[in-house]
Amino acid sequence: MTLTARFFCLLVPLLLAACGSPSLYAVSKPAVTEQTQIAFASVEVRNVSLPSYAAADEIYLQSEDGTLAGSSDVLWADSPDRAIALELSQDLARLTGRRVASEPWPFDALPVARLEIRFADLVAQTSGRFVASGQYFVAVSDGRAERSGLFDLSVPFDPAQGASAIARARGQLILDLASYIARNGLK
Helix, strand or coil: CHHHHHHHHHHHHHHHHHCCCEEEEECCCCCCCCCCCCCEEEEEEEECCCCCHHHCCCCCCCCCCCCCCCCEEECCCCHHHHHHHHHHHHHHHHHCEEEEEEEECCCCCCEEEEEEEEEEEEEECCCCEEEEEEEEEEEEEECCCCCCEEEEEEECCCHHCCCHHHHHHHHHHHHHHHHHHHHCCCC
């Protein structure tokens, strides 16, 4: 089977879901199975910067040659930049037991640390991997050293299961990213 034929075979479940009105896919929260101690009592997830394709409402698949394809009938249930910021803050709160919220900061007392994340990639691939790479930044208000780091993560999914599998994979990937940042950037 040629690469193009394989790509379109994997895209069929997404397109079949598109018959009629748009199908919306929400990201479910995976179970948190670990607790991680961090050095900060409160963290604000400020800016989550996404590539334009990842910030779009459409769910995209990337073929092995890098081509991105999606459909306006297969959509995320929430805007990705807002949803990912909320997912990260909720996952960090569940992992750490600390006060974590996405911007705007809802409390009177200012956060001790502010987290920004800039994604270079955030995409489901036809090979069955949902990948994320980029950089995070931790700004600290109490004089401790500020820090940053790179991330490059992926989780598997079954492309034959279509957009619902992609949504589950994104949920797991964001939890994995929250855990990675807690261990490497917030200690």
